[in-house]
């Protein structure tokens with residue numbers, strides 16, 4: 001199978017976690033997925049006052065490290081991400097460059113004062129990865145709150161989504177992939 005999705009860990013991300021994520025993404029996108037070498041992003045890249053990483057800075061770094069990959073690149077980071085217009089984001093994507101980024105920072109239950117839960121973190125991460133990769137495959141936001149392409153503003157909305165697309169988005173993806 002061609003490698004259509006490259007998963008790039010930012011600094012250290014649990015390998016067991018990524019190895020489990022790859023086949024799930026392969027199934028959703030009917031594409032090959034592979035975990036690449038990690039990309040080092042030093043803490044000094046963070047906005048010092050916010051303690052967060054500007055999402056466009058991360059996308060630009062990932063794009064520079066993987067120019068013209070002929071595949072969608074999905075970076076996974078533990079850093080908390082923000083955008084000019086958003087206090088935080090779970091992830092973002094640059095459709096033209098085929099770069100998607102997802103932060104697990106606010107997907108951890110311990111962030112909300114609850115005991116850590118590997119499976120919950122995995123499900124949440126899968127949903128956000130399917131969402132951001134969906135953008136790189138040309139999908140837009142969906143109004144179906146259960147669909148992975150629904151834009152979540154809070155962890156409740158992420159938990160309410162499915163880790164896959166609604167029928168309409170699934171059809172759009174199939175059309176986009178065959179054109």
Ligand SMILES: [Zn+2]
Pocket residue numbers: 131132135141151
């Ligand atoms: Zn989105």
Ligand SMILES: [Zn+2]
Pocket residue numbers: 142143144147148149150165166167168169170
């Ligand atoms: Zn949808």
